[in-house]
Amino acid sequence: MVKKILKSKSKRKAAPRRKSSSSPALRNTVIKSSRPAKLQYIPWSTIPLEDLNPLLQRQFIVGHEIMVARVLMKKGCIIPLHSHLNEQVTYILDGALKFWIDGKEIIVRAGEVLTIPPHMPHKAEAIEDTIDLDIFNPPRADWMNKTDDYLRRDEPADK
Amino acid sequence: MVKKILKSKSKRKAAPRRKSSSSPALRNTVIKSSRPAKLQYIPWSTIPLEDLNPLLQRQFIVGHEIMVARVLMKKGCIIPLHSHLNEQVTYILDGALKFWIDGKEIIVRAGEVLTIPPHMPHKAEAIEDTIDLDIFNPPRADWMNKTDDYLRRDEPADK
Numbered sequence: 001m002v003k004k005i006l007k008s009k010s011k012r013k014a015a016p017r018r019k020s021s022s023s024p025a026l027r028n029t030v031i032k033s034s035r036p037a038k039l040q041y042i043p044w045s046t047i048p049l050e051d052l053n054p055l056l057q058r059q060f061i062v063g064h065e066i067m068v069a070r071v072l073m074k075k076g077c078i079i080p081l082h083s084h085l086n087e088q089v090t091y092i093l094d095g096a097l098k099f100w101i102d103g104k105e106i107i108v109r110a111g112e113v114l115t116i117p118p119h120m121p122h123k124a125e126a127i128e129d130t131i132d133l134d135i136f137n138p139p140r141a142d143w144m145n146k147t148d149d150y151l152r153r154d155e156p157a158d159k
Numbered sequence: 160m161v162k163k164i165l166k167s168k169s170k171r172k173a174a175p176r177r178k179s180s181s182s183p184a185l186r187n188t189v190i191k192s193s194r195p196a197k198l199q200y201i202p203w204s205t206i207p208l209e210d211l212n213p214l215l216q217r218q219f220i221v222g223h224e225i226m227v228a229r230v231l232m233k234k235g236c237i238i239p240l241h242s243h244l245n246e247q248v249t250y251i252l253d254g255a256l257k258f259w260i261d262g263k264e265i266i267v268r269a270g271e272v273l274t275i276p277p278h279m280p281h282k283a284e285a286i287e288d289t290i291d292l293d294i295f296n297p298p299r300a301d302w303m304n305k306t307d308d309y310l311r312r313d314e315p316a317d318k
Binding site for chain 1: 196197198199200201202203204220222223224225227246248250252260261265267268270271272273274275276277279292294296
């Protein structure tokens with residue numbers, strides 16, 4: 001039943017696979033199969049940092065319906081305009097991240113939080129070296145299965 | 160439809176109101192009405208710290224289906240045994256928290272994470288002054304409407 005709801009939502013909101021910054025809705029960001037809910041004790045130091053591009057590294061932990069990611073950005077790192085079904089909460093632990101979102105520019109600094117509703121397009125740029133804690137519900141399937149091509153660019157395309 | 164699922168889950172899992180540490184399942188930890196999904200920019204410094212007991216302070220941010228809380232515990236603070244429908248991810252930012260969970264004792268230190276499945280009973284004690292980031296899905300209704308009596312004790316009851 002839940003699966004059906006997600007599917008119908010996904011149908012309603014789905015957009016063609018992103019070709020440029022003018023069609024930023026990401027597809028396949030939700031795992032369709034059910035994940036086990038299990039107790040996990042995980043030091044961040046045991047999770048390898050994944051290199052996505054020269055300015056961007058990431059590690060994440062997946063619970064049942066929650067994903068928590070530590071995203072390390074060097075100054076100048078750009079997250080291209082995109083959107084996803086997954087709700088996102090961004091908590092900046094260190095540094096500063098400038099967002100373009102909902103027609104506004106918002107600088108989120110260390111100790112500050114941005115809650116991003118499902119399907120809201122957003123772009124970001126690290127204006128300092130930044131440690132960003134990103135929380136998603138449900139977990140980002142495209143991050144888990146490495147289909148997050150929009151982040152895996154040597155040169156950001158749409159500054 | 161989502162509401163119906165939550166209700167039926169809640170019925171299935173509901174337990175009598177907690178009277179002692181032997182019946183730790185908390186009721187009414189899920190908001191029944193739908194919350195808006197909205198963009199929010201929130202510095203933690205703008206959210207007053209709530210004093211729950213002499214060793215425990217808390218502040219939280221509620222998104223759509225995600226709640227993020229900063230929980231400040233003085234050494235010796237005890238979170239009594241309890242469980243809830245909400246999935247929990249605990250990320251210790253500073254200090255150390257000892258858990259009794261799933262028949263084990265686990266010390267979670269700064270830079271470490273515990274993912275706690277729905278309905279799994281857990282008790283914790285701050286073995287140092289601790290800053291704990293707790294993430295819930297769905298948000299903890301009992302925290303939002305201040306019915307979290309299990310935390311509002313002057314003297315911890317079940318050490």
